[in-house]
Amino acid sequence: MYMVTITDISKKSGYSVSTVSKALNNYSDVSEKVKDEIQSLAKSMGYYPSAVARNLKLGNTYNVGVLLYDGVEEKDKLGLTHCFFAEVLNSFKYQMENHGYDLVFVSDKIGDLESGYLTHCRSKRLDGIFIICADFNKPIVRELLDYEKPIIAFDYLDPRISTVMSDNGQAISGMLREVISRGYENIIFCCDVESLIRNERVQAATDTCNEYGFKNLYFENGKYCSMEDGYRIVKETAAKNLKRPCIMFTDDYAALGGLQAVRDLHINVPQDLAIVGFDGIKVGQMLYPKLTTVQQDSKAIGEAVAQKLLKLMTDSSEKNEKIVIPTKLLIGDTCY
Amino acid sequence: MYMVTITDISKKSGYSVSTVSKALNNYSDVSEKVKDEIQSLAKSMGYYPSAVARNLKLGNTYNVGVLLYDGVEEKDKLGLTHCFFAEVLNSFKYQMENHGYDLVFVSDKIGDLESGYLTHCRSKRLDGIFIICADFNKPIVRELLDYEKPIIAFDYLDPRISTVMSDNGQAISGMLREVISRGYENIIFCCDVESLIRNERVQAATDTCNEYGFKNLYFENGKYCSMEDGYRIVKETAAKNLKRPCIMFTDDYAALGGLQAVRDLHINVPQDLAIVGFDGIKVGQMLYPKLTTVQQDSKAIGEAVAQKLLKLMTDSSEKNEKIVIPTKLLIGDTCY
DNA sequence: CTGTTAGCGCATTCAC
DNA sequence: GTGAATGCGCTAACAG
Numbered sequence: 001m002y003m004v005t006i007t008d009i010s011k012k013s014g015y016s017v018s019t020v021s022k023a024l025n026n027y028s029d030v031s032e033k034v035k036d037e038i039q040s041l042a043k044s045m046g047y048y049p050s051a052v053a054r055n056l057k058l059g060n061t062y063n064v065g066v067l068l069y070d071g072v073e074e075k076d077k078l079g080l081t082h083c084f085f086a087e088v089l090n091s092f093k094y095q096m097e098n099h100g101y102d103l104v105f106v107s108d109k110i111g112d113l114e115s116g117y118l119t120h121c122r123s124k125r126l127d128g129i130f131i132i133c134a135d136f137n138k139p140i141v142r143e144l145l146d147y148e149k150p151i152i153a154f155d156y157l158d159p160r161i162s163t164v165m166s167d168n169g170q171a172i173s174g175m176l177r178e179v180i181s182r183g184y185e186n187i188i189f190c191c192d193v194e195s196l197i198r199n200e201r202v203q204a205a206t207d208t209c210n211e212y213g214f215k216n217l218y219f220e221n222g223k224y225c226s227m228e229d230g231y232r233i234v235k236e237t238a239a240k241n242l243k244r245p246c247i248m249f250t251d252d253y254a255a256l257g258g259l260q261a262v263r264d265l266h267i268n269v270p271q272d273l274a275i276v277g278f279d280g281i282k283v284g285q286m287l288y289p290k291l292t293t294v295q296q297d298s299k300a301i302g303e304a305v306a307q308k309l310l311k312l313m314t315d316s317s318e319k320n321e322k323i324v325i326p327t328k329l330l331i332g333d334t335c336y
Numbered sequence: 337m338y339m340v341t342i343t344d345i346s347k348k349s350g351y352s353v354s355t356v357s358k359a360l361n362n363y364s365d366v367s368e369k370v371k372d373e374i375q376s377l378a379k380s381m382g383y384y385p386s387a388v389a390r391n392l393k394l395g396n397t398y399n400v401g402v403l404l405y406d407g408v409e410e411k412d413k414l415g416l417t418h419c420f421f422a423e424v425l426n427s428f429k430y431q432m433e434n435h436g437y438d439l440v441f442v443s444d445k446i447g448d449l450e451s452g453y454l455t456h457c458r459s460k461r462l463d464g465i466f467i468i469c470a471d472f473n474k475p476i477v478r479e480l481l482d483y484e485k486p487i488i489a490f491d492y493l494d495p496r497i498s499t500v501m502s503d504n505g506q507a508i509s510g511m512l513r514e515v516i517s518r519g520y521e522n523i524i525f526c527c528d529v530e531s532l533i534r535n536e537r538v539q540a541a542t543d544t545c546n547e548y549g550f551k552n553l554y555f556e557n558g559k560y561c562s563m564e565d566g567y568r569i570v571k572e573t574a575a576k577n578l579k580r581p582c583i584m585f586t587d588d589y590a591a592l593g594g595l596q597a598v599r600d601l602h603i604n605v606p607q608d609l610a611i612v613g614f615d616g617i618k619v620g621q622m623l624y625p626k627l628t629t630v631q632q633d634s635k636a637i638g639e640a641v642a643q644k645l646l647k648l649m650t651d652s653s654e655k656n657e658k659i660v661i662p663t664k665l666l667i668g669d670t671c672y
Numbered sequence: 673c674t675g676t677t678a679g680c681g682c683a684t685t686c687a688c
Numbered sequence: 689g690t691g692a693a694t695g696c697g698c699t700a701a702c703a704g
Contacts, residue, residue: 003458003484005681016691021683031689048458052392053681056696061388063440080426081618083417090416097443102460104399104440107433122339122384124438148339227622256622263624282417286563286592287623288599341697352675357699365673389697392680 004047013041024049055125064096064309065106065121065129067144078133078225083281084252084298085132088154091302092130099310101127108140117144128313130305131156136196150312152305155197162312162320164304168197171294171327172204175248175276177212178329182336184246184274186216188237192224192250201250222254230257238265238273246274246335252284255291259334274335280328289333300325340383349377360385391461400432400645401442401457401465403480414469414561419617420588420634421468424490427638428466435646437463444476453480464649466641467492472532486648488641491533498648498656500640504533507630507663508540511584511612513548514665518672520582520610522552524573528560528586537586556583558590566593574601574609582610582671588620591627595670610671616664625669636661 006024010017015038022030023038055061068085069078080086093103104126108117117140121129131153134141145151151161179187189205191198202219209217222229230249237247238261249255255277262269269275269289277284280295304323311318342360346353351374358366359374360383391397402425404415416422429439440462444453453476457465467489470477481487487497515523525541527534538555545553558565566585573583574597585591591613598605605611605625613620616631640659647654 003461003681007681017681018683018692019690021681022690025683029689034689048455050392050461050681051459052388052397052461053696054683056386056388056392056680056698057682057684059696080416080429081419081422083419086417086422093416093441093443097441097445100445102440102443104438105429105433107429107438109433109436119384123387125339125386125388260622283619283622286596286619339697343697353697354676354699355674357697358674361699367673370673386697389680390699392682392696393698393700395680 003050004045005050006047009038009042009045009047012045013038059125060127060313061125062100063102063104063124063126064313065124065126066092066103067106067117067129067131067134067141069133069135082133082225082253083283084279084296087298088302088305089132091299092132092306093302095303095306096309099306101310106144116140118147121147121149128152128309130154130309131161150309152309152312154301154305155195157196157322160320162308163322164301164308165197165322165324166294166296166301166327167324168200169204171278171296171329172201173208174327174329175294176205176208178331179246179248179274179276179335180209180212180214183244184335185244186218186242186246187214188218188220188233188245188247190220190222190229190233190247190249190254193221195224205248222249225251225253227253227257227260230254231261234258234261234273234275235265238267244274246270246276248276248278250278252277252279252281252291252293255293255334256284256287259289259291269333270335276335280330285330285332291330292332292335293330295328295330297325297327339386340381341386342383345374345378345381345383348381349374395461396463396649397461398436399438399440399460399462400649401460401462402428402439403442403453403465403467403470403477405469405471418469418561418589419619420615420632423634424638424641425468427635428468428642429638431639431642432645435642437646442480452476454483457483457485464488464645466490466645467497486645488645488648490637490641491531493532493658496656498644499658500637500644501533501658501660502630502632502637502663503660504536505540507614507632507665508537508584509544510663510665511630512541512544514667515582515584515610515612515671516545516548516550519580520671521580522554522578522582523550524554524556524569524581524583526556526558526565526569526583526585526590529557531560541584558585561587561589563589563593563596566590567597570594570597570609570611571601574603580610582606582612584612584614586614588613588615588617588627588629591629591670592620592623595623595625595627605669606671612671616666621666621668627666628668628671629666631664631666633661633663 006017006020010020020038023035068080106117128150145158145160153161153163155165157163220233255275258275277291277293280293284291284293342353342356346356356374359371442453464486481494481496489497489499491501493499556569591611594611603609613627613629616629620627620629
């Protein structure tokens with residue numbers, strides 16, 4: 001399991017280590033002849049430059065960290081196993097790899113013992129970080145924002161970092177307009193309890209209703225991505241016997257939970273009760289009835305994050321900013 | 337963005353670099369007093385050990401590679417955005433991080449130019465590799481198996497590596513027994529065209545049918561995870577007007593595609609045609625009708641992979657082996 | 673118990 | 689054009 005180094009090549013070729021290094025890196029001040037000789041020798045010896053050594057010398061690792069809420073409990077649908085985040089990550093991964101960066105999951109452990117995300121990133125000298133989803137109520141997550149290198153987050157704002165998010169205001173008000181104009185008379189808007197973007201969404205909903213003079217807007221609280229809460233809210237709402245009700249969830253998983261309640265109650269969607277989701281995950285469009293929802297553009301989000309992070313990492317004069325990505329309404333069978 | 341080093345601590349404390357190193361690593365041959373002094377100084381100065389430098393010295397990076405089929409096309413459901421693989425990865429990630437290892441995605445690019453997975457792993461000096469899903473028909477994937485350090489794959493066998501897989505034989509024959517005993521008279525078994533485990537599954541199906549003296553077993557070819565092929569096969573099968581037919585797919589996505597065809601054809605499941613999947617992804621259990629399928633234990637698979645890989649990385653006498661994980665039948669609404 | 677020395681693999685001055 | 693020397697930050701022999 002021995003790895004050949006430039007020293008080996010130096011010995012075998014007779015040239016000095018520095019000449020070998022230059023030849024391998026295609027420096028102009030080494031003759032073509034020697035360059036060819038050394039390069040083919042390196043190849044034949046099975047030489048692979050050590051990224052580790054190179055990084056130590058040059059200061060950057062070409063590794064970027066990815067932070068995902070890492071729930072392992074069955075009930076946690078967030079993180080890797082959430083289709084939407086997986087799509088964003090996939091898009092981001094593709095872009096970063098095309099620019100020579102590797103993705104590393106940021107963990108809060110180092111060598112068997114707890115240490116925190118920040119310490120971990122510093123130790124591993126990550127060149128930048130993408131926070132896809134995390135619980136910012138936890139100190140361990142918030143302290144990470146002090147990292148000396150570029151950070152970009154999805155759906156979270158902080159002066160120290162850059163942000164990419166969907167145009168939540170436009171999305172909510174667009175969908176709400178749609179719902180109101182189709183004659184639904186009671187709208188229940190479910191918001192995730194502890195999210196930063198909650199306010200943005202609530203505001204958009206309120207504003208849009210005011211604009212239309214629509215009075216019957218109610219708010220419900222539910223945990224983000226909780227099928228259980230979706231189920232509960234549909235059951236509770238159905239029991240109230242409202243006239244032409246429509247429940248708007250802020251994520252598709254909750255909406256799917258709601259659809260289960262609908263089946264259990266044997267009521268008709270959207271006649272007796274309409275349901276709207278948020279995210280546009282593939283599953284929602286595969287099942288029957290097809291979910292009416294707001295589609296976030298996971299591909300564009302991943303690309304925007306990659307592009308901005310690359311700029312931040314390579315150009316220190318680049319400023320942090322908030323980037324907003326447009327959304328699309330998907331009118332399915334659960335509300336039309 | 338300056339990072340404090342042990343040299344800085346050495347200067348400020350007056351102790352030598354090596355004493356500082358020892359104190360920081362809790363060596364026994366340094367006095368408690370000095371240890372405390374240096375450790376608290378390090379903390380106050382904001383010192384974080386450089387994993388890069390440490391790795392250069394010690395030879396291992398505590399980074400393990402993860403290879404996933406990296407499709408970015410919309411039609412690619414494999415890789416990260418495939419629920420099942422995401423679950424396996426999540427379980428694996430949790431275990432590895434608890435043992436101080438970080439997960440890195442293995443890409444085929446290095447510094448902006450193509451280079452191949454093997455070169456990449458060698459350059460980055462990854463301590464081990466987990467191949468979750470990959471196209472082994474590609475030379476670039478097969479050459480990776482020559483890597484000098486431990487490799488473990490899901491669902492792929494090779495003498496150079498270790499393997500974790502579900503008990504496909506048991507799963508297929510178990511499900512087939514179930515289907516036959518429930519009185520289905522014509523069974524269409526769909527196999528993925530180019531998978532190594534195809535043979536194992538076909539063999540199990542054939543054997544089980546022979547055992548029961550069941551004659552009407554037909555084989556169909558479809559691409560793995562192709563909803564389109566699932567759709568097509570259901571349409572074609574329905575047109576044949578077989579008596580009490582049951583289609584067994586080897587993955588849930590194909591089965592979901594089949595269910596769409598069923599809806600479009602307005603036929604009844606499972607009365608007119610029964611459908612069975614494979615994988616047990618959450619989606620299949622969320623929608624209506626609930627998919628009858630074989631559940632692969634993603635959590636156990638991730639754990640088994642982690643455990644074995646850890647052994648291989650830490651104990652050079654550890655041998656490669658094939659580890660088989662039991663499966664579970666989920667009897668849903670699409671075949672009972 | 674502490675310090676000196678050397679070296680992991682590489683890139684980059686600066687001489688020649 | 690080429691090579692000798694230095695250092696990135698750290699650990700581990702070995703001496704004292």
